[in-house]
Amino acid sequence: xxxxxxVIEDEVIIGELVxxxxxxxxxxxSIATTGQEGIEMFESLNPSIVLLDIRLPDIDGWDVCxxxxxxxxxxxxxxxxxxxxxxxREIAEKMGADDFIEKPFDVNDLISMVNKYRISR
Amino acid sequence: MNNEFNTDSTSHSTSATxxxxxxxxxxxxxxxxYLMKCGFTVIVSQTGEGGLWRAKRFKPDLILLDILMPDxxxxxxxxxLKADExxxxxxxxxxxxxxxxxxKVKGFELGGxxxxxxxxxYEEVLARIKTHLQIVNQKKQLEIQASHLEKINAQLNxxxxxxxxxxxxxxxxxxxxxxxxxxxxxxxxKIAERLRLTNVELQKANSELRKIDDIKTEFVALASHELRxxxxxxxxxxxxxxxxxxxxxxxxxxDILSVIVSExxxxxxxxxxxxxISKIETRNFRFKTEPFDISDVINxxxxxxxxxxxxxxxxxxxxxxNCRAVGNKDQTGxxxxxxxxxALRYVNENGKITINVNETEDFIRVGISDTGxxxxxxxxxxxxxxxxxxxxxxxxxxxxxLGLSIASKxxxxxxxxxxxxxxxxxxxxxxxxxxxEICDE
Numbered sequence: 001x002x003x004x005x006x007v008i009e010d011e012v013i014i015g016e017l018v019x020x021x022x023x024x025x026x027x028x029x030s031i032a033t034t035g036q037e038g039i040e041m042f043e044s045l046n047p048s049i050v051l052l053d054i055r056l057p058d059i060d061g062w063d064v065c066x067x068x069x070x071x072x073x074x075x076x077x078x079x080x081x082x083x084x085x086x087x088x089r090e091i092a093e094k095m096g097a098d099d100f101i102e103k104p105f106d107v108n109d110l111i112s113m114v115n116k117y118r119i120s121r
Numbered sequence: 122m123n124n125e126f127n128t129d130s131t132s133h134s135t136s137a138t139x140x141x142x143x144x145x146x147x148x149x150x151x152x153x154x155y156l157m158k159c160g161f162t163v164i165v166s167q168t169g170e171g172g173l174w175r176a177k178r179f180k181p182d183l184i185l186l187d188i189l190m191p192d193x194x195x196x197x198x199x200x201x202l203k204a205d206e207x208x209x210x211x212x213x214x215x216x217x218x219x220x221x222x223x224x225k226v227k228g229f230e231l232g233g234x235x236x237x238x239x240x241x242x243y244e245e246v247l248a249r250i251k252t253h254l255q256i257v258n259q260k261k262q263l264e265i266q267a268s269h270l271e272k273i274n275a276q277l278n279x280x281x282x283x284x285x286x287x288x289x290x291x292x293x294x295x296x297x298x299x300x301x302x303x304x305x306x307x308x309x310x311k312i313a314e315r316l317r318l319t320n321v322e323l324q325k326a327n328s329e330l331r332k333i334d335d336i337k338t339e340f341v342a343l344a345s346h347e348l349r350x351x352x353x354x355x356x357x358x359x360x361x362x363x364x365x366x367x368x369x370x371x372x373x374x375x376d377i378l379s380v381i382v383s384e385x386x387x388x389x390x391x392x393x394x395x396x397x398i399s400k401i402e403t404r405n406f407r408f409k410t411e412p413f414d415i416s417d418v419i420n421x422x423x424x425x426x427x428x429x430x431x432x433x434x435x436x437x438x439x440x441x442x443n444c445r446a447v448g449n450k451d452q453t454g455x456x457x458x459x460x461x462x463x464a465l466r467y468v469n470e471n472g473k474i475t476i477n478v479n480e481t482e483d484f485i486r487v488g489i490s491d492t493g494x495x496x497x498x499x500x501x502x503x504x505x506x507x508x509x510x511x512x513x514x515x516x517x518x519x520x521x522x523l524g525l526s527i528a529s530k531x532x533x534x535x536x537x538x539x540x541x542x543x544x545x546x547x548x549x550x551x552x553x554x555x556x557x558e559i560c561d562e
Contacts, residue, residue: 011350013380017357024367055346082349104353107360 001075004028005114006047008038008064009080010056014103018051018080021107027114035059042068047075049117051110052097054081054088062095069096076117080105137254138162140181142172142198143216144190148241152185155243156250169193173201176208183253185246186233188217188224196231203232212253216241343507344395347522351388355381394523397455398507401530410535412445412558415453415478415485422457426465433473440480446555448535453555456531456539459524460489460551467493472548484537485557490550496543504541505529528553 005022007029009015015031022029030045032038035056042050050068054061065077079092082103089100098117101110139161143149146167153163164179166172169190176184184202188195195215202208215228215236228236234256235249358381361367362374369377416438428434446453464474472492479486496504507526532539532553543549 011354013354013384014350014357017354017361021357021361021364021367082346082353103349104356107357107364 001046001048001072002028003118004030004045004047005049005051006030006032006038006041006045007051008032008035008041008056008061009051009053010034011053014080017107018110021111022114025111027118033057035061035064038064039067042071042075046072049076049078049114051078051080051114054079054092062091065092065095065097078113078117080110136162137182138164138179139183139185139250140164140166140172140175140179140211141185142166142169142190142195143185143187144168145187148187148216148239152241152246155246159247161250169195169198169201172198173205173208176202176211177205180207181211182257183250184211184213185237185250186213186215188215188228196227199228199231199233212257214249214253340399340507347391348388348395351384351391354384355388358384391523394527398523398527398530401527401534410447410449412447413450413453415440415446415487415555418450418454419457419476419478419487422454422461425458426461434476435473436476436478438478440478440485444480444485445558446485447558448537448555449531452531452535456528456553457487457489459528460553462524463551464489464491464493464549467491467549469493480557481554483557484554486552486554488550488552490548492548495545495547496541496549497545501541501543505539525551 005027007015007018009018009031010033012031012033015033019029019031030041030047032041035058038050038052038056039059050065052061052065052068056064061079061081065079068075068077073096076098077096078099078101079097080101080103081088092100099113101113139156141149141152141156141163143152143165144167149165149167153165157163164175164181166175170193172184172186175181186195186198190198193201195217199213199215202211202213209232212234213232215225215233216239217224217228217236218239225236234253237246237249358377362369362377362381416436419436423434423436461474468474468491474492475490477488477490479488505525505528507523529539532555536556537554539551539553541549541551
């Protein structure tokens with residue numbers, strides 16, 4: 001696994017926000033804007049952490065999570081989502097999600113969360 | 122004295138009373154004595170008149186009547202006896218010396234039961250008396266039985282008529298009951314039918330409400346999701362600017378600020394659009410409909426866009442001078458503005474926009490064409506859905522995803538149609554129609 005973060009987010013402006021903040025703190029980061037692209041990039045980059053949106057234009061975040069966990073159960077999947085209904089969380093947990101951060105999120109909280117999972121491995 | 126002669130075995134005759142009517146005292150004595158010896162009670166009379174009186178008075182069981190008497194003969198006496206109700210049933214035996222057939226016939230005709238000829242043969246008299254008493258007795262018994270039977274019959278008849286009455290009463294009650302049951306059943310079935318209809322209506326209303334509720338729930342979920350996205354970038358970029366550990370240069374800061382500004386604008390327009398759509402969807406807002414000039418509206422919208430003077434936007438108006446559309450002017454303006462916003466977003470520097478206005482028999486049709494990237498067939502279906510956005514080449518979706526949804530709802534509410542025609546890669550044309558004003562030429 002590589003010490004890199006993969007952001008799978010269709011809202012480019014948010015993907016860029018996360019990437020900018022991680023890069024400025026010397027954390028490697030790549031962006032995918034569809035589920036399919038995310039899975040492909042996961043295979044090629046083998047990142048230790050995936051930041052994942054639920055609503056994606058092609059495949060939804062839950063299925064992306066399931067596929068990622070099948071490929072590498074050790075990678076950490078954190079959902080970034082505006083949909084905070086309990087049902088969404090339950091589904092995400094069943095699909096093997098490790099953590100959640102709710103939109104709109106505090107950028108500092110997001111960075112702390114990413115750092116926590118980087119240190120803990 | 123009676124007891125003394127009660128040697129005869131015919132006990133039934135002992136109590137019998139016999140009236141003898143004869144003008145000859147000697148005859149009376151001889152027959153009377155003999156009969157008394159036989160155990161009968163004997164009453165005698167020497168005249169017909171006296172005999173009638175005694176018969177009435179003592180009600181004898183049998184009368185021996187002499188035919189030949191001086192004042193009133195036996196025939197007359199018999200006639201009178203038979204004429205009187207109270208003596209009619211007493212059997213009369215004529216005593217006669219006459220042997221003529223005519224007298225016997227006359228005697229029978231007058232109601233006599235028998236006759237005996239003088240000189241009297243006692244045994245014969247006794248035998249005839251006994252026979253007739255027996256007959257009388259039997260007759261009486263028969264009468265008693267008959268009357269008994271009659272009584273029973275009457276009772277039975279009474280019973281029958283009582284039962285018949287009860288039965289008819291029952292029948293009547295039954296019929297009434299059936300009638301009432303019929304009425305009640307009919308009423309109940311009417312009520313049941315009404316209930317069924319009410320139920321159907323309620324179910325319909327309920328499913329309608331549930332549908333509206335589902336739409337609202339989905340709308341709220343989508344809206345909150347859509348609102349969170351610009352908020353996330355505004356908050357995130359503002360925090361990035363404020364972060365003390367990042368030493369950002371001025372040009373980066375300026376870039377970030379411009380993102381914050383544009384995202385704030387996007388949020389504001391999104392909120393405005395959400396309010397519009399909720400107004401249209403809840404139908405709380407009824408727009409006034411009136412005839413208006415479509416060219417005026419198009420020109421107003423274009424001038425409000427503040428486009429550069431040389432911007433390639435052309436309007437071709439092919440409708441006759443007096444032809445007016447029917448709808449809400451402001452709402453139609455918003456439809457045109459939303460479509461133009463989209464077109465402007467997708468055309469590049471060399472692109473152009475053309476607006477064509479045509480008329481059919483009943484409608485005015487507006488077509489807005491752009492030279493943008495066009496729309497894929499699968500996206501053409503979804504393009505009027507709420508929050509559906511087409512992503513551009515740089516995978517950057519723009520707009521609220523509500524503009525066309527709002528346009529489609531406005532056009533539908535005004536009785537028109539909206540659709541898109543596009544070849545992917547060769548631009549797109551959005552059409553909408555509005556009813557034409559009916560004018561007498």
